[in-house]
Amino acid sequence: MDAWERLVCGVGLPADVVRNVIERSWARCHSAGVDPTATRAPSSTSREDFSRLLHRFRDVIDVSVPIMEQVRESLSESGTMMILTDPSGVILKTEGDPGTLEAAQDVRLVDGANWDELVCGTNAIGTALSLKEPVQVHAAEHFCAGIKPWSCSAVVVRDPAYGEILGVLDVSGLSSRFHRNWLALAMMTAGRIEAELSARRMESRWRLVEAGLHSLSKESSRAVMFFDRQGRLVKAEGVTGHSRASLGGCGDWSARRRIEAFDFDSGHGDAAMPDWVRPEWVQPVMRGGQRLGTVVVLPDSLQREPARRIDTRATTLTVGQTSTTLGPIIGRSTALRHALERARQLADLDVPVLLQGETGVGKEMFARAIHEGRRRTTGPFVALNCGGLPRDILASELFGYVDGAFTGAKRSGMIGKIEAARGGTLFLDEIGEMPLDLQPYFLRVLEGGELYPLGATQPRNVEFKLIAATNRDLRAEVAAGRFRQDLFYRVSVTTLRIPALRERKEDIGELVEHFTREVSQRHGVPVKRFEPEVIDALERYAWPGNVREMRHVVEGMVMLTSDETVTAAALPDEIALAAATRREPGVSAEPAAVPDLDAVERHAISAAIARRHGNLTTVAKELRISKSTLYLKIDKYGLSPALRQARQQDR
DSSP: OHHHHHHHTTSOOOTTSSOHHHHHHHHHHHHHTOOTTOOSOOOOOOHHHHHHHHHHTHHHHHHHHHHHHHTHHHHHHHTOEEEEEOTTSBEEEEEEOHHHHHHHGGGTOSTTOBOOHHHHOSOHHHHHHHHTSOEEEEGGGSSSGGGTTEEEEEEEEEOTTTOOEEEEEEEEEEGGGOOTHHHHHHHHHHHHHHHHHHHHHHHHHHHHHHHHHHHTTTOSOOOEEEEETTSBEEEEESOOHHHHHHTGGGOOOSTTOBOTTOBTTTTBOSSOOOTTOOGGGEEEEEETTEEEEEEEEOOGGGSSSOOOOOOOSOOSOOSEEEEETTEEEEEOOHHHHHHHHHHHHHHTOOSOEEEEOOTTSOHHHHHHHHHHTOSSOOOOEEEEEOTTOOHHHHHHHHHEEOTTSSTTOOTTOEEOHHHHTTTSEEEEETGGGSOTTTHHHHHHHHHHOEEOOBTOSSOEEOOOEEEEEESSOHHHHHHTTSSOHHHHHHHTSEEEEOOOGGGOGGGHHHHHHHHHHHHHHHHTOOOOEEOHHHHHHHHHSOOTTHHHHHHHHHHHHHHHOOSSEEOGGGSOHHHHHHHHHTSOTTSOOOOOOOOOHHHHHHHHHHHHHHHTTTOHHHHHHHHTSOHHHHHHHHHHTTOHHHHHHHHHHHO
């Protein structure tokens, strides 16, 4: 306080009394003429301007509010509040202890108030924005007299993809309640916000491209550019050197290019539409009533040669028994019909496809069906499972190698699966298992269309349709650092979720009949008839191994039954037990519901919290999920009381 008084009186600061970060901030405020006797922030932003801010930063707010609400209880216990601001220091949202929120009104630490350093003097929000790094300001370290009863800790929130500052996350309270952990809480919360923003932006971007390509499937030109809601170029498809030259004023075409002059999302901006954009080229991309972004469709006149027209008429993919070289895709359920229709649409789109589904749902059969449904290719279907192969063997299988590439290599070299698929389809199963250090090399092939076999010095041009498959949550793998974000974005331009067998139980009877005939032909045994109660039991089972498991079960029952009829006595124990436990006495037989997975997950998390005495870092590691996901699950299942109890017992 003595040092501050000497500064404002013009005497000058004594040496080595005030922290350097505070001293420099005081100097900036003093030079800018900030009133050191101020007792509160200036009047809040007008209601109109504040509404515009809320709209402009709605993505950040939508992500931040649930996360801030999750720590409400901790904030109340510590007598603190949490604050989210925009990049200029205007408060967008507050959360926390009711008493602290009420006291904050005295200094106008409220929605709409501007806490820029040169407006309110030294404070964690404004000084963090000024320094672009975490800041903690305690009591008398504030520049303005009226704010000195407070302490605050703040960290900037950055766009995870581009690094620009989106705002500030601050934890504040009266100085009498100050705890040094406030800064750690602010940093942890900001990290969770950035992680969730990254996941949502990534999903929004691939949905934008997916929806845009689908809606443009009948366009005569394939030269399109996709811009996200922030006006950034996400993808340029079919844009040739000729069209780039024709558009001269567009300049930088990298994925980081942002069209600052025009807001494609709202249709207006601070400046006129860029000279190179014509209004008739601009089309919004909508999904579920919300705008994902904008597509700019370049006319054919800008291309050296007309782009191929995409024919979306029916292909060989039909509902019922869609034949592939691996056999038919059996079933007429709604879930399967939707998946097959989706596969039909994707067959002739020259974009990667990511097949998602549990183990045993038939991902390779769908990949074959998509390949065989392509009308414009005669190339081969080449499959490779990325799981279970050592890193070096997988690299050889993928990229191939030249003579002398390594000790033991074939003298003639070897063509890799990527090159073998030239002109056709490359199916990579279990792509989530691809080692992290191989992923950049594969990404380069996808982006540049050039392949360097191991030991080669000259590239080979390759063109193929990529179909990848996984039973993992690749977004979670990206968050955990096990899968590259840029590769995820590249392989998931379009996605197809294959339904689990328990989601299409009306197909089970038809599947049983098909597998029975198949076993009969393969083993030369009579075709067996399954009793209705056996079919009922099969429909009640959850089928964790899906169609693959069912094929083996049916084969075993047929082979082990000597009679012409398969009875309930032939059911495997786990299926018979599941059928028995899901049928209550006196209640008519009904298809069993899927096990209550939420209840199972809640129990697993609760048990882990108890075992780990409330240490959420070790709980997240044990459950193999990110810490931010764990917080969401704790809130979803109302496990905060169990967490507090575990921590109290540990003490």
